[in-house]
Amino acid sequence: MPAQRIHVIDGSSTDASLPPKRLEGKVAIVTGGARGIGKATVRFFTKHGAKVVIADIEDDTGTVLANALSPSAIYVHCDVSLEGDIENLINVTVSHYGRLDILFNNAGVLGKQSRTSKSIINFDADEFDRIMGINVRGAALGIKHAARVMVPRRSGCIISTASVAGLMGGLGPHTYTASKHAIVGLTRNTACELGRYGIRVNCISPFGVATSMLINAWRSSTCDEEEYMDLGGEEAGLDDDDDGEDDHVEKLEEVVRGLANLKGYTLKTKDIAEAAVYLASDESKYVSGHNLVVDGGYTTSKNCVGL
Numbered sequence: 001m002p003a004q005r006i007h008v009i010d011g012s013s014t015d016a017s018l019p020p021k022r023l024e025g026k027v028a029i030v031t032g033g034a035r036g037i038g039k040a041t042v043r044f045f046t047k048h049g050a051k052v053v054i055a056d057i058e059d060d061t062g063t064v065l066a067n068a069l070s071p072s073a074i075y076v077h078c079d080v081s082l083e084g085d086i087e088n089l090i091n092v093t094v095s096h097y098g099r100l101d102i103l104f105n106n107a108g109v110l111g112k113q114s115r116t117s118k119s120i121i122n123f124d125a126d127e128f129d130r131i132m133g134i135n136v137r138g139a140a141l142g143i144k145h146a147a148r149v150m151v152p153r154r155s156g157c158i159i160s161t162a163s164v165a166g167l168m169g170g171l172g173p174h175t176y177t178a179s180k181h182a183i184v185g186l187t188r189n190t191a192c193e194l195g196r197y198g199i200r201v202n203c204i205s206p207f208g209v210a211t212s213m214l215i216n217a218w219r220s221s222t223c224d225e226e227e228y229m230d231l232g233g234e235e236a237g238l239d240d241d242d243d244g245e246d247d248h249v250e251k252l253e254e255v256v257r258g259l260a261n262l263k264g265y266t267l268k269t270k271d272i273a274e275a276a277v278y279l280a281s282d283e284s285k286y287v288s289g290h291n292l293v294v295d296g297g298y299t300t301s302k303n304c305v306g307l
Helices: 036-047 059-069 083-097 125-153 174-197 212-220 225-230 246-259 269-280
Strands: 005-007 013-015 027-031 051-056 073-077 102-105 156-161 199-206 291-294
Touching (some): 027 036, 027 083, 036 051, 051 059, 051 083, 073 083, 083 125, 125 156, 125 174, 125 199, 156 174, 174 291, 199 269
Parallel strands (some): 027 051, 027 102, 051 073, 102 156
Antiparallel strands (some): 005 013
C-alpha cells in the first residue's frame, strides 16, 4: 500500500511514512562533538532537525564534520576548561542562530591509564586538577552560561555525560570516578535551581562504549609509565572514522558484552546519542534531575546472587 500524503494548510506535504523530526526547530550545542559519543550525537541531532554547534579543540576534525553536515551544523573551537571559551561558544551560538535550546556537556577525558599512574599511592595532584578542570569545571561552566541565556526565555534543556563510574567504584581511575560522581551531583543540584525557570537538567551514564578514547585507555592499561608515554599517553589518537580501529573495537565490545547483564546487544555510540535525543526532545518534557543509565543492567545486576 503506498504511503499516504498528508496535506497541510500552507500547501506543502509530508510523507506519513517518515518518522517525525523530534528536534525540529531547536538549536543545540555539543561539546566534545568532533569524535565518539559527541560526533554520533551531532549526527543524530541534525537528523532530527536541530541546528547544531560542534564545540571541540580538534579543529580539523570538527570542521570536517561541520562541513559534511552543512548547513545544519557549524564548528566553534572551545576548550571547556576555559570560561572565556565557554562564554564565547554560547554567544556565537545565540548570535548565529538567535537562541539556544539544548546544551550537551559531553567533553571529557579519562586521564592516565598506566598501572602505576592509576594507584592512589602515585596520586598526581596536577593530573587531578586537569581532569576535574575539563570534566567538572567544564560542565559547570557550560551550565552557567547556558542558563544565562535560557533563564530569560524560561525554557531549555541541559544534558551532561556522566558514567557508570559515577554510580559505583572500581570502574575507572580515581580522579575520573570522582569527576563523574561530581557530574551526577551537579546535575541534580542545578536541576533543583533551574526547574523554576522551565529548564530541565539531566545526565547520561554510559557503560563502556568503544570510542577511540576508551580503546586507547584500554589497550594501554597494562603498560608501565614509560611504555604508556611511548604510546602517546591518553592523547594518542587512532586512525578511525567513528569509534576506533576495528580489531580493538571488537575486542572491547566483547568485554563489555560479557560484563553486561542484558545479552544479545552491543553498546554503540548511537545508543548514547539516541538517549540524548530523548532527553533533548519534548518527549521528556517532565524529566529533570535524572541520571539516565545506559549500561545493559550492569550497575543494577552486579550483585545479583542466584538469579
